[in-house]
Amino acid sequence: xxxxxxxxxxxxxxxxxxxxxxxxxxxxxxxxxxxxxxxxxxxxxxxxxxxxxxxxxxxxxxxxxxxxxxxxxxxxxxxxxxxxxxxxxxxxxxxxxxxxxxxxxxxxxxxxxxxxxxxxxxxxxxxxxxxxxxxxxxxxxxxxxxxxxxxxxxxxxxxxxxxxxxxxxxxxxxxxxxxxxxxxxxxxxxxxxxxxxxxxxxxxxxxxxxxxxxxxxxxxxxxxxxxxxxxxxxxxxxxxxxxxxxxxxxxxxxxxxxxxxxxxxxxxxxxxxxxxxxxxxxxxxxxxxxxxxxxxxxxxxxxxxxxxxxxxxxxxxxxxxxxxxxxxxxxxxxxxx
Amino acid sequence: xxxxxxxxxxxxxxxxxxxxxxxxxxxxxxxxxxxxxxxxxxxxxxxxxxxxxxxxxxxxxxxxxxxxxxxxxxxxxxxxxxxxxxxxxxxxxxxxxxxxxxxxxxxxxxxxxxxxxxxxxxxxxxxxxxxxxxxxxxxxxxxxxxxxxxxxxxxxxxxxxxxxxxxxxxxxxxxxxxxxxxxxxxxxxxxxxxxxxxxxxxxxxxxxxxxxxxxxxxxxxxxxxxxxxxxxxxxxxxxxxxxxxxxxxxxxxxxxxxxxxxxxxxxxxxxxxxxxxxxxxxxxxxxxxxxxxxxxxxxxxxxxxxxxxxxxxxxxxxxxxxxxxxxxxxxxxxxxxxxxxxxxxxxxxxxxxxxxxxxxxxxxxxxxxxxxxxxxxxxxxxxxxxxxxxxxxxxxxxxxxxxxxxxxxxxxxxxxxxxxxxxxxxxxxxxxxxxxxxxxxxxxxxxxxxxxxxxxxxxxxxxxxxxxxxxxxxxxxxxxxxxxxxxxxxxxxxxxxxxxxxxxxxxxxxxxxxxxxxxxxxxxxxxxxxxxxxxxxxxxxxxxxxxxxxxxxxxxxxxxxxxxxxxxxxxxxxxxxxxxxxxxxxxxxxxxxxxxxxxxxxxxxxxxxxxxxxxxxxxxxxxxxxxxxxxxxxxxxxxxxxxx
Ligand SMILES: Nc1ncnc2c1ncn2[C@@H]1O[C@H](COP(=O)(O)OP(=O)(O)OP(=O)(O)O)[C@@H](O)[C@H]1O
Ligand SMILES: [Mg+2]
Numbered sequence: 001x002x003x004x005x006x007x008x009x010x011x012x013x014x015x016x017x018x019x020x021x022x023x024x025x026x027x028x029x030x031x032x033x034x035x036x037x038x039x040x041x042x043x044x045x046x047x048x049x050x051x052x053x054x055x056x057x058x059x060x061x062x063x064x065x066x067x068x069x070x071x072x073x074x075x076x077x078x079x080x081x082x083x084x085x086x087x088x089x090x091x092x093x094x095x096x097x098x099x100x101x102x103x104x105x106x107x108x109x110x111x112x113x114x115x116x117x118x119x120x121x122x123x124x125x126x127x128x129x130x131x132x133x134x135x136x137x138x139x140x141x142x143x144x145x146x147x148x149x150x151x152x153x154x155x156x157x158x159x160x161x162x163x164x165x166x167x168x169x170x171x172x173x174x175x176x177x178x179x180x181x182x183x184x185x186x187x188x189x190x191x192x193x194x195x196x197x198x199x200x201x202x203x204x205x206x207x208x209x210x211x212x213x214x215x216x217x218x219x220x221x222x223x224x225x226x227x228x229x230x231x232x233x234x235x236x237x238x239x240x241x242x243x244x245x246x247x248x249x250x251x252x253x254x255x256x257x258x259x260x261x262x263x264x265x266x267x268x269x270x271x272x273x274x275x276x277x278x279x280x281x282x283x284x285x286x287x288x289x290x291x292x293x294x295x296x297x298x299x300x301x302x303x304x305x306x307x308x309x310x311x312x313x314x315x316x317x318x319x320x321x322x323x324x325x326x327x328x329x330x331x332x333x334x335x336x337x
Numbered sequence: 338x339x340x341x342x343x344x345x346x347x348x349x350x351x352x353x354x355x356x357x358x359x360x361x362x363x364x365x366x367x368x369x370x371x372x373x374x375x376x377x378x379x380x381x382x383x384x385x386x387x388x389x390x391x392x393x394x395x396x397x398x399x400x401x402x403x404x405x406x407x408x409x410x411x412x413x414x415x416x417x418x419x420x421x422x423x424x425x426x427x428x429x430x431x432x433x434x435x436x437x438x439x440x441x442x443x444x445x446x447x448x449x450x451x452x453x454x455x456x457x458x459x460x461x462x463x464x465x466x467x468x469x470x471x472x473x474x475x476x477x478x479x480x481x482x483x484x485x486x487x488x489x490x491x492x493x494x495x496x497x498x499x500x501x502x503x504x505x506x507x508x509x510x511x512x513x514x515x516x517x518x519x520x521x522x523x524x525x526x527x528x529x530x531x532x533x534x535x536x537x538x539x540x541x542x543x544x545x546x547x548x549x550x551x552x553x554x555x556x557x558x559x560x561x562x563x564x565x566x567x568x569x570x571x572x573x574x575x576x577x578x579x580x581x582x583x584x585x586x587x588x589x590x591x592x593x594x595x596x597x598x599x600x601x602x603x604x605x606x607x608x609x610x611x612x613x614x615x616x617x618x619x620x621x622x623x624x625x626x627x628x629x630x631x632x633x634x635x636x637x638x639x640x641x642x643x644x645x646x647x648x649x650x651x652x653x654x655x656x657x658x659x660x661x662x663x664x665x666x667x668x669x670x671x672x673x674x675x676x677x678x679x680x681x682x683x684x685x686x687x688x689x690x691x692x693x694x695x696x697x698x699x700x701x702x703x704x705x706x707x708x709x710x711x712x713x714x715x716x717x718x719x720x721x722x723x724x725x726x727x728x729x730x731x732x733x734x735x736x737x738x739x740x741x742x743x744x745x746x747x748x749x750x751x752x753x754x755x756x757x758x759x760x761x762x763x764x765x766x767x768x769x770x771x772x773x774x775x776x777x778x779x780x781x782x783x784x785x786x787x788x789x790x791x792x793x794x795x796x797x798x799x800x801x802x803x804x805x806x807x808x809x810x811x812x813x814x815x816x817x818x819x820x821x822x823x824x825x826x827x828x829x830x831x832x833x834x835x836x837x838x839x840x841x842x843x844x845x846x847x848x849x850x851x852x853x854x855x856x857x858x859x860x861x862x863x864x865x866x867x868x869x870x871x872x873x874x875x876x877x878x879x880x881x882x883x884x885x886x887x888x889x890x891x892x893x894x895x896x897x898x899x900x901x902x903x904x905x906x907x908x909x910x911x912x913x914x915x916x917x918x919x920x921x922x923x924x925x926x927x928x929x930x931x932x933x934x935x936x937x938x939x940x941x942x943x944x945x946x947x948x949x950x951x952x953x954x955x956x957x958x959x960x961x962x963x964x965x966x967x968x969x970x971x972x973x974x975x976x977x978x979x980x981x
Contacts, residue, residue: 069567072571074567074570074571094576098573098574098575099573101570101571101572101573102572102573105571106571107567107568107571109564109567109568110564111562111564112564113562113564113565113567113568114565114568115565115568115569115582115583115586115587116565116587116660117586117587117589117660118586119660119662126569126572126582127571127572127573130572130573130574130578131573156662156663157662158659158660158661158662160659160660161661161662171568174568174572
């Protein structure tokens with residue numbers, strides 16, 4: 001089942017006194033002065049498969065949060081269209097939109113967005129309450145997810161009585177409670193310590209694998225992105241510079257900006273053997289490397305290896321081609337041509 | 338910018354010169370330029386009367402107000418029965434005073450702790466023991482009924498204004514005028530529609546206390562963080578759910594501060610509503626003051642002050658209380674410990690009252706009184722300082738008040754208008770000049786010019802004296818943080834008192850005359866000046882002060898060159914409030930006997946002349962709005978110049 005969950009066509013969002021007019025002016029003449037306007041999202045085209053985890057990265061102010069708000073129609077877009085499971089969300093009536101959000105969507109907010117007058121338990125149970133669940137059921141479910149994020153014993157606290165990381169976990173629990181099909185996570189782990197952060201990442205990976213969730217995940221942390229992402233979208237000034245799998249982004253950056261953005265990361269941890277395969281090279285005999293392992297994983301073998309060309313096999317053990325040892329060592333040692 | 342500013346000042350100077358010329362040339366001026374000529378005066382009062390007649394009779398508004406006042410009256414009867422045993426449905430009252438005192442005690446304890454508990458419990462014990470129970474409950478029953486109405490109305494209008502910016506734009510100027518209309522201006526139309534008595538008192542109280550609630554609701558709703566709302570939306574809330582479960586609860590603090598303001602406004606109004614036949618503490622105080630029974634009126638005054646402080650502290654404690662988690666696993670009894678204690682105390686109270694009637698109701702002849710000793714002490718004191726007060730009175734009347742009044746009355750109205758134009762121009766250019774002139778031109782057109790000038794003279798002399806006392810006091814208090822805090826607390830407390838209270842000591846000292854009015858206004862108006870002077874001085878960034886000290890400035894130089902200029906915008910806010918307060922107070926004090934708009938207002942009230950009452954009310958509101966405009970513009974200009 002690999003149909004499209006979310007699809008964006010030329011999505012733009014402009015903040016300012018007359019956004020629509022400004023967009024039209026920009027269309028007519030791209031050099032129009034944008035004084036007084038912020039083009040937070042520009043001409044974004046994106047298709048997100050069902051069950052995919054898309055990580056959005058970019059500098060502060062590059063429009064990540066705005067893009068996610070466009071996808072969930074928390075803000076109205078200025079131009080283009082967004083469809084969710086084939087339905088244009090701009091055309092939904094208010095009740096349909098509410099229904100869609102109740103049934104399908106969840107979101108974790110960058111600054112948590114907790115309701116200050118409700119206890120932790122009531123905060124987590126809030127979306128369930130809106131879905132009309134009875135008190136017993138929703139409290140039971142809320143307790144369950146609070147345990148999951150490690151906040152058992154804090155049910156009766158109020159948000160202002162918790163630390164930043166704990167508040168963030170309440171926000172995570174609130175969205176976990178309803179297990180939405182489409183999940184928007186805006187820097188959901190930014191305030192967590194490394195240990196819990198890892199646990200949470202595992203939890204989301206588990207849920208995604210188990211229930212085929214579609215997740216749009218914003219982060220500033222490349223390691224996190226690499227652990228989680230099926231694809232990474234890199235944004236700059238409201239545009240998506242490149243949206244591709246991690247190794248493609250590292251090995252073949254589409255623009256100088258992406259190249260600079262990824263310059264600091266250790267390629268060996270991103271690039272998998274499969275990405276270095278040249279199918280034209282006749283595959284030699286002998287023990288093959290698995291294509292889904294990273295070069296870092298293969299480091300020992302690579303160093304010990306004597307062959308110039310190493311066979312690479314896919315998941316079923318079928319050899320798909322050969323990998324140049326020197327090329328792999330270059331990646332490992334960070335030597336660029 | 339500087340060239341424009343210079344030109345503005347130049348024009349203002351020119352206007353000032355013209356004003357001076359008009360004043361000095363008075364002997365040769367045609368009469369029409371000295372007093373507003375007859376043909377200029379418009380019969381505003383008749384127009385308003387016609388409008389009201391139309392509303393009242395042809396539009397059937399009478400029926401509507403009757404229906405509304407019917408509901409209010411029914412509620413008043415219920416509370417009257419419960420609180421002081423008026424024989425009305427549900428006929429179970431009166432609740433014994435010990436029970437009410439215990440309830441107040443527990444409310445104080447639950448909200449803030451022992452000290453508030455002692456204050457609120459003690460207030461009710463004092464009221465009962467002094468034999469003022471019935472009057473206090475008459476007053477309280479109106480507050481109990483009026484507050485929910487005002488809160489609900491304010492909330493509803495606030496939400497509407499927040500939903501529709503257009504409505505907000507219409508509402509804003511109305512609120513501005515409404516908040517500058519003196520208390521009495523509200524009473525006249527209510528008397529026409531409802532008549533006099535408790536019902537009218539309650540309704541005028543409701544109307545009077547709505548505006549701050551609207552403002553605070555609007556403020557609170559606008560301040561709700563965007564992400565909280567978005568979180569609500571993502572949970573799939575409908576609009577109504579979003580409003581009732583997310584926006585309003587998140588704006589809780591502001592809304593409860595609104596409730597606090599409503600309660601305080603209610604108290605201020607209900608005391609004054611004695612002028613339209615509202616029984617209770619206010620009426621008692623009015624009678625006693627008119628009979629010059631100082632000791633007894635001090636007793637009532639203390640009660641009103643205690644009640645004001647209690648209501649203010651209780652509602653503020655409620656507003657500022659942050660949610661705190663309880664023990665989740667504890668049993669019901671533990672969780673609801675305070676509730677159980679309260680029920681227990683009430684039960685004990687009812688038992689006590691059953692067996693000892695004293696605890697049910699303190700009879701008049703059982704009541705304590707400190708009036709005798711107070712009267713004696715006051716006599717002593719007054720005899721002691723009589724020479725001083727007599728001299729002060731003589732000095733003020735012959736050398737300050739009368740000359741000043743004559744000078745204001747002597748000024749040709751054209752000179753006053755030109756002077757205001759000059760002021761406006763200097764502060765905010767053409768627009769401000771036009772605004773100032775139009776406000777006062779309307780007063781001239783209304784035909785009440787001379788009376789208005791008397792009010793202006795009373796207000797200006799009072800504010801001047803208040804500033805002369807308040808500024809040094811504020812500067813002195815701001816010298817040490819501890820002292821500043823203590824003084825601010827006193828100011829805050831003083832501001833919760835109903836304005837009526839300020840009349841007691843001044844009548845005591847000066848008797849019934851202009852000096853007493855000015856003294857009352859001075860005290861009332863000095864409070865905001867002291868308060869904002871302290872706030873302004875204490876909030877000057879410490880780096881600035883340190884920088885000045887490092888460059889070798891003495892304390893005095895720092896004060897004059899750094900701290901006062903930086904504090905000026907805040908101090909101007911104080912001046913603004915001070916003028917507003919004086920206007921209100923001058924009008925209230927009119928019953929002591931002045932010859933200004935206030936006196937005419939009292940006459941309009943007793944002859945239920947809506948047109949006249951409203952015209953006078955607007956005249957006063959326009960003075961307030963003009964000052965507000967001038968000072969706000971000036972303060973904004975200063976702020977911009979300072980870059981804060
Ligand atoms: N409501 C708004 N009104 C006006 N401008 C806005 C609004 N919301 C966002 N912007 C602007 O849009 C741009 C993108 O903001 P956005 O919040 O999407 O950035 P971001 O990529 O999420 O940044 P960060 O990593 O700091 O969260 C910024 O320049 C911001 O100033
Ligand atoms: Mg963001």
